[in-house]
Amino acid sequence: MKPKQGTSSKRRRRSHPAPRPDYLRPEDIPGELDKLFPEDTVYRIAKETGFIKRERVVNPMAFLWALVLGFGTHLQRTLAGLRRAYEKETDERIAESSWHGRFTPALVKFLKACVLHALHQTANDAVRQIDDKLSQFEDILIQDSTIIRLHEVLANKWPAARTRKVAAGIKVSLLISAIANGPKKITIHGERTPEIKTIRVGPWVKNRIILFDLGFYKFQMFARIKENGGFFVSRLKKDGNPLLLRSLKVLGAGRSI
Numbered sequence: 001m002k003p004k005q006g007t008s009s010k011r012r013r014r015s016h017p018a019p020r021p022d023y024l025r026p027e028d029i030p031g032e033l034d035k036l037f038p039e040d041t042v043y044r045i046a047k048e049t050g051f052i053k054r055e056r057v058v059n060p061m062a063f064l065w066a067l068v069l070g071f072g073t074h075l076q077r078t079l080a081g082l083r084r085a086y087e088k089e090t091d092e093r094i095a096e097s098s099w100h101g102r103f104t105p106a107l108v109k110f111l112k113a114c115v116l117h118a119l120h121q122t123a124n125d126a127v128r129q130i131d132d133k134l135s136q137f138e139d140i141l142i143q144d145s146t147i148i149r150l151h152e153v154l155a156n157k158w159p160a161a162r163t164r165k166v167a168a169g170i171k172v173s174l175l176i177s178a179i180a181n182g183p184k185k186i187t188i189h190g191e192r193t194p195e196i197k198t199i200r201v202g203p204w205v206k207n208r209i210i211l212f213d214l215g216f217y218k219f220q221m222f223a224r225i226k227e228n229g230g231f232f233v234s235r236l237k238k239d240g241n242p243l244l245l246r247s248l249k250v251l252g253a254g255r256s257i
Helices: 027-037 039-048 060-069 080-092 095-100 107-126 219-227
Strands: 139-150 166-175 182-190 208-211 232-233
Touching: 039 060, 039 107, 060 107, 080 095, 095 139, 107 208, 219 232
Parallel strands: 139 208, 208 232
Antiparallel strands: 139 166, 166 182
């Protein structure tokens, strides 16, 4: 039989509206960056770190964005290319010697201070509420590390581990806060540094839960966390033989352990 006029032999699919993205659109990024780095804040950081002394020589705001955003999707960029990006942003010419003279230890302090400002601002803006079951704790923290490969010319300073050829790498250690929804602390270590040496337990762990993997499994650290009024969650090693003091799981009749 032929289908009736106005109908189709294939089942029509309902069209649903596209879900609203929970991430920034490209056109929203400049505005968000301006909120994160107001011009007066960038100027203040530049003066405090000694990056600028006379504002008429270089614009720290334009310099920051030319340096950070000038890379785009490229892994490498020449100083001349970054200088052209700066001149395009400011519509002003800058001498090559003046541009090269800005890449000093003061610039490193300036960029580091900007990163710290962004981390603190993000942590203050993104505050979450802990579930009622965990309300007795002030925060839930996650400690972990990741390896970042560097150029082989840095192998003498940052030698890589477990490699047959000359290589360099660093271990970036992160302490993530569930309340702030972002990094609480970031430290950089040599790639060969053991995980247990990337964290220092102190009074800051009081009333907080720390989650970590077996790389941080050490009874001495567990004891320091308890002494400072903190708590931790970790997987148990295969050869572990703990003494269970009590169980918080409620089991039905006939299902007791």
